Amino acid sequence: MEVAVIKYNAGNVKSVLYAMERLGVNATLTDDWETIKKADKVIFPGQGEASTAMKYLKERKIDKLIKELKQPFFGICLGLQLLCDYSEEYDTQCLGIFPIKVKKFPPLNKVPHIGWNNLENLKTPLLEGLDESAYVYYVHSYYAELNPKYTIATTHYINDFSAMLHKDNYYAMQGHPEKSSVVGEKILNNFLKL
Template identity: 55%
Template sequence: MKIVIIDYGAGNIQSIQFAVKRLGLNAVLSNDPEEIRSADKVIFPGVGEASSAMNKLKASGLDSLIPQLKQPVLGICLGMQLMCNWSEEGDTQGLGIFDVDVVKFSTRVKVPQIGWNQISDLCSPIFKGVKDYEYMYLVHSFYVKECKETIATTSYELEYSSALQKDNFYGVQFHPEKSSSAGAKILSNFFNLL
């Protein structure tokens, strides 16, 4: 199986690579459109600020490539947020894969949310064997509202989407590569998708 991690200068790529290796698989880092297109599975990571990450995608033409991919694609953290319509962070136009916006937590809660929080209302094959209210590791100041594409929720000030799915596109707000055995199970399930 060919796994490609999109390398566009805005990802915590090494920890994802190590997580893939722990599952006995290998992942290639690439920003080459042909290599990404030829992958069986694609991981779209992201750490940092939305508008600068989107500018990096545009500079390499990946902003038009990613929405056209036909194989399973997993957006992680900022990667998932960039797959949405728009982000309040830097007033950023997203890739429009998920029909929802990204907004900032209010000042009533500690921002960013850093650490372990529970995911629930799990409804996707990527959660096979993962229990409701399992803890995942999160670091974020902006969140995705609940919508028709929500496949898991988390509570922090309010209920928000901690995972999304539409067709072959999946997104998780949490970091499965840093979320112990449950995170490894989610990655494994993603790699086993047909």
């Protein structure tokens, strides 16, 4: 199985590559169009800042490529936020796969949201074999609003937000499966089986 991990100068990419290695998958970190197009699965992870990330994607026209992909695609953390329509972080137009706004958590003294929270309202094959006692690890100051059509799991921190999203071949998760122990491993394994 060919797994492409999209390179766009975001942090936390190495831990995703190590997680794939632990699952017996040799993933390729790349921003090469052909490698991404040929891959069986594509992972779009990252921590960082939305406007800088979008600038990198646009310069290499990876923003256009992402919208054309047909294979299972998994956005993680910043990857989820960039798949949305718009982020309040530096007033950034994002990829628009999900018609959802990304907003900053309100009280400034309570961000970033760091730590373990459980997933609720599960509606996705990515969470097969898990229930609402499943905890995942988060590090973020911005969140995707809830959407009845595309939200497939929620988490509560200050307010409810989209913990996971799904539309067509695009899946996304705000938390970090690669840092979420056995629960995260299960989610990544489920993605690889899609």
